Amino acid sequence: MPTVAIEVVNHRTAETMRRGYMLPVRIGRGATCDIQLDPENRAISRLHVEIGEEDGKPVLINRALNQNATHYRGRSLKASERVPLETGDSFRIFDFELKVLEPAQLMVLAVDRADLRPRGEFPLVPGGALLAYGDGHRLAIEQVANLARIDATRLADKLALIFYYDESEPTFAVLSNPERLQVYLDRGFVQQDALYLQPLDTIELGDHRFEVHPVGQPAIVCENPTCQVLNEYDRGDNCRLCGTRLFGATRIVRGKT
Known part of the structure; x- marks a missing residue:
């Protein structure tokens, strides 16, 4: 199913959100929208715009009831006007600027253990998955284009982990865990087999550590x-979890775009 990665910037509050969505994507102030903008701003229509699909590519459809309410490339879109969207395109709805991202820009999973091969950063793309399997000391990592192509039978006797998108939410799940390794999220023990991921999350099982790097930051x-x-680079002097001063921190990371 076609997907699109969208960055939403609220210029009034300086808040930014990046997330992947399956098409179509409904955007407006209504509670049923996939991306809900300011619900108190009546100038924004309940369904303001929709990102649909034409010939396998995303297209922006203006559903706004008000004129001059949706701006694209320096002009106002007419009612029901449709324009193709390319990576890097952006459009504006009052205080909100929405930009189409490369799928790989959405989230980067970093595998950072000296004894782990391969080691490095892997983009987590909407519609695909990252499969990690092995044992408590060494894992192999595969990028899988389709979840349905994962052969679970060959993983039954291995530690098998998967990172993927559940609807629009980046997700981590344990497929099999014969060694009964405990899962830790930000050093806290968790019992769930599946977790929704956020930037700056760290997941640990046995000798394995996975970091969710903020892209480009x-x-x-x-x-x-x-x-x-992980902590935001400019969040202040102390760690968000333990309170340790960050001035002498040993490592700075930056998610690749």
């Missing part, structure tokens, strides 16, 4: 050896 790793969670 630096993050700082707490130097406390019993913590080592």
Whole structure:
């Protein structure tokens, strides 16, 4: 099913959100929209715009009831006007600017253990998945274009983990865990087999550590050896989890675009 990655910037509050969606994507102030803008702003229509599909590519459809309410490339869109969307295109609805991203820009999963091969950063793309399997000490990682192509029978006796999009939510799940390794999220023990992921999350099982790097933005790793969670680079002097001062942190990371 076609997907699109969207960045939403609220210029009034300076808040930014990046997420992947399956088409069609409904955008407006209504509670049933996939992307809900300011519900108190009556100038925004309940269904303001829709991102649909034509010939396998995203297209922006203006559903706004008000004139001059949707701006694209410096002009106002007419009622029901349709324009093709390319990667990097943006449109504006009052205080909100929405931009089409490369799918790989949405989230980067970093595997960072010296004894783990392969080691590095892997883009998590809407519609695809990252499959990690092996044991408590060493994993192999595959990028899978289609979840249905994963052969679960060959993984039954292995530690098998998957990172994928559940609807529009980036998700981590344990497929099999014969060693009964405990799962930790930001150093806290969790019992769920599946977790929704957010930028700056760290997941640990056995010797394996996975970091969710903010794309294009630096993050700082707490130097406390019993913590080592990710922090926003400019959040302040202290770690968000343990309170350790971040001035002498040993590592700065930056998700690749």
